[in-house]
Amino acid sequence: MPLLRQRRFPRSRTSVHAAREFALETLTDWGCTDRLDDIRLCVSELATNALLHGVPPGREYCVSLSLDGAVICLAVRDSGDRSILPRELASRTVEGDDCSGRGLLLVQALADDIGATEHVVGKTVWAIFKVACPSRQITEARR
Numbered sequence: 001m002p003l004l005r006q007r008r009f010p011r012s013r014t015s016v017h018a019a020r021e022f023a024l025e026t027l028t029d030w031g032c033t034d035r036l037d038d039i040r041l042c043v044s045e046l047a048t049n050a051l052l053h054g055v056p057p058g059r060e061y062c063v064s065l066s067l068d069g070a071v072i073c074l075a076v077r078d079s080g081d082r083s084i085l086p087r088e089l090a091s092r093t094v095e096g097d098d099c100s101g102r103g104l105l106l107v108q109a110l111a112d113d114i115g116a117t118e119h120v121v122g123k124t125v126w127a128i129f130k131v132a133c134p135s136r137q138i139t140e141a142r143r
Helices: 014-030 036-054 086-090 103-110 135-142
Strands: 003-010 060-068 071-078 113-118 123-130
Touching (some): 003 014, 036 123, 103 113
Antiparallel strands (some): 113 123
């Protein structure tokens, strides 16, 4: 049975730091820290994208982490515009002096897979990471 933790965050810039700390706490509890830096960077990028492109004023976004075997899935769900999807953003060209537009390219480079699931309201952007979690630590985390 997969492990799952999720937390909602308000639409504020300070919530990105809180989302990174949530990922740190969760992955440390699970004993899965070999890809911690990659996952925390991707949390930052996906949370920032949710704030900039997906969370209407007064709403929240949700960060979920699940562990199934040696696979971690990071998912960020928002309630905003479904027309802005990661494959489309990640495929666009970014010029050398552009100040933004590289976040999903970073996620795409660091994760083993990336995608999005559209919902009636909003979307979930997800990234998959293969990890090396010792089975003993996973068993202990399930208790």
